Amino acid sequence: MFPDSLIKRFHRTSFRNKLVLTYVLLIVIPVFSALFIYGTQLYRQTTTYYEDILEQLNQRTNVTIDDFFTNLARNSFFYLTDTKLHNIMDKALPSSDKQYLSDSNYMQNAMEQFVLINGNISMIYVQAPNGSLYGSKSDKANQLLDTLKEIGREKLRESKMYIHVPKAFDMNRNSGNQSISIVRYLSDLNLNNGREAYAQIDIYYKSIENMLGGISVGDQKLRTIVLAGDRVIYNSDGRSRIQSASDNEELIAGLAKMKLTQEGSIVSNLRWNGEHYMVSGSLNRVTGWTVLQFIPSDRITNTFIGNTVSYALFGILALIAALALAFFFHRYFANPILKLSGAMKMVDTGNLHNVTVKTDREDEIGRLIMSYNAMIERLKSSRASEIAAGQQQKKAELKMLQAQINPHFLYNTLNAIHSISELHRIDTISTMTKSLSSLYRYNIKYGDEVTVAKELEQIDNYVKIQQIRFLNRFQVEYRVDPEVLSYKILKFLMQPIIENSFYHGLEPKGGQGLLTLTIKRQGQFLHIEVKDNGAGIAPEKLAELTAILEEDGAATGEDADSGRHFGLRNVHTRIKHFYGDGYWMRVHSREEEGTTIEMNIPLSKEDERP
Known part of the structure; x- marks a missing residue:
């Protein structure tokens, strides 16, 4: 795991450096481990936070669009407010010119009242079952036929309400001259024998812009895009945001991979116009439009970095404080040991003078120093005893040398005395010499x-x-x-x-x-x-x-x-x-x-x- 040279170098280094390195590792490793774990969790939390915001904003946008168009669509039932209006709309046979003119004026006045009451509506058109066309502006009532041609009558008969964006609509043009229509098949009238009736409500595009622009969470980086099919009809980042057809195609291709539904919003990552985004999208159940909320990915990264930097600064301050404490404890623990080590080196040279270490500590290091001091005192006492014993031994050897005689000569002499004393029958001398001879023989043998x-x-x-x-x-x-x-x-x-x-x-x-x-x-x-x-x-x-x-x-x-x-x-x-x-x-x-x-x-x- 570690090179042998590094391990050998660590073994050769001093205890002080090992202690400092241990302190540093014990402090740095937990701090950086905590920073890594915190950073990982923070990034996940930041990502989850923006995912939740995008989902909530997407749901709020869909609810607002649903309420907006559902409320405006109720104006298509204006003829139910007046019996005469209902009778005009329920006619099955064509009217005479005089009758049509009278009916048209009455219908126009009624529809103009509804337009005036609701400032979001620009015009209302209807086609009665007898084929007559009426509008809040009678000269433009024929626009309903153009709308029916663009949409297709079969599609209208299959739905309760259809939100129509004209082919000529361009969000980059002046919004005051453009409108989006609510078209409804009037199934509640007498439509027997192949008769058809339709109503169209033109809504100022500016009203739609205001409605969508009011949806915000106070974050300027969060954006909303609404598409009708493959056309962008609203972009909170401005009309110039979609600058080319290739930008639009890239966006549509990315949305196709998301597979959006009306069941709920889907959060995904999307590359568009050279940038990466986190996108929350869904299909609106009333309009069928694609509703997108998005935020640049670098916004998430910057938020994460900002929070991480704050934690890192706090970690650095904590690290500095911990290192200061480590230096203090290093001096508190290492200095007595270094003094003890120096004193022991002096003992190795044979010097036992002034090698004790003073301390007033009562912990393990203090007890170690006191044990060392006691050992030095015992060593001094032992050395003094050895010196005294050596002197005593030398004196004993000197006395032995002074008293030394040749034991074999003495042994032979005693045997001679013993023989002479036995010859002359002197018992006491014989006994003494024999006993003394035995002692010397015992000593030698x-x-x-x-x-x-x-x-x-x-x-x-x-x-x-x-x-x-x-x-x-x-x-x-x-x-x-x-x-x-x-x-x-x-x-x-x-x-x-x-x-x-x-x-x-x-x-x-x-x-x-x-x-x-x-x-x-x-x-x-x-x-x-x-x-x-x-x-x-x-x-x-x-x-x-x-x-x-x-x-x-x-x-x-x-x-x-x-x-x-x-x-x-x-x-x-x-x-x-x-x-x-x-x-x-x-x-x-x-x-x-x-x-x-x-x-x-x-x-x-x-x-x-x-």
Whole structure:
């Protein structure tokens, strides 16, 4: 969908630009989508609006034409208003010249009265069943015969009323000299034996123009055209609108495709005289004329564009306001993240000074910054602990180097002393050298881990040496669960603690002492407890020792230099480094009552590694 280069470029761009682009897309896409949807609906609504107007105007025009000609057609029944007039019109036999002259004068006077009453009528003519012609202007009564010839008598007998447009009619000429006629077959008279009677009412064309011109909706672009057959008899756009026969032919051809009826108006699009129009047309049921209302298509387009421009201007203002809000929110959300990113880059260089970020926000970004600040503080503390541990390790290594001797030479020397002491039967020296030799051999031969049983053997060797040294002033009690003898344990994990009990507990107190070593299983842990009834530890020193152990054995200052609590710290550190933070060593002591040291390490039954 998108080129790979564009996607890669988007991935490489900064978070700020991605955020701005996201804001812009979230704003622009809905605005333009709404503009498209609104524009489509607006165009349909505009089109429907003008369709409705054209249909309503077409219906109004037809109703007006129907009423106009129906009302005027009633004047053709003028002879029913007077008995003498009716008798004249109902004569079946021709009258004498004297009688015809009398009847003609009477008829002319009556018809002139009707013409005067109705200003839309120019003349009235009638043909009686006896063939006599009468008119409001007697000298022009013969025009009825010309009209009957143009229309055809058969067509008149088939209709109640016929609206006749003379062949000589031309809407481009002076309308005051032209007329359109209502012709009616007088079926209500005595028409037996092949007799015929007709009436013709000539209507001023100007009256028709005024009648059609009064139909409007106040929009100068809406136009009305009325056609009688293929001749335009009215055009609201002016008489010069139909300028050539080709224009007329193009209009008639377009109307033929519309297939107009008297049942209702039909709305369609029509190309005429080089322009496009929306047209509503129908056939008038009284006159048979084609009634058209039309509007240029560009009028609809211009209305649509005008309304769309208004919406677009509003959309642009809304877009500007939204972009301003987007810029504000971008600064509100992005700037803290950028500061955080800059601070993290400084951390990458190893600089932990002045890398915290100040904030008073309480939202997710504020919590993120506070978590980062807390992490930096923990990192600083961890770095300080690492430095202190490194210094402690270097000092321990130095002490080990200072105390280092060749273990094989020492082992061989001890064996020689043991042999000489046995030769001279000096038991105490023999026991001490043998035990010490076993300790060194244990140290040389085995790896970091041994079984509990192996560790206990060397504890026993160490205890034998101490019993000779202290002249059996103490007892050692072993409370070891046989189940745990095969479990793994760090080498020399218990010896430093037992050594501490002799030197710092039992020896200072004097007299008989008791040291108890307990090893048992507690769930998934191996629990070790070394307890003595020696001098105990003073509360302030116990607090100091506890603090050192809680700081993961990292001693500083005088404690580190003097080597105080070195054995306990060493054991505690080995437990943490080898087994992890979930395992521990704890010291419990009361002055003059003794000290108890407890350890929890994991159970392990892996094969012993030498």
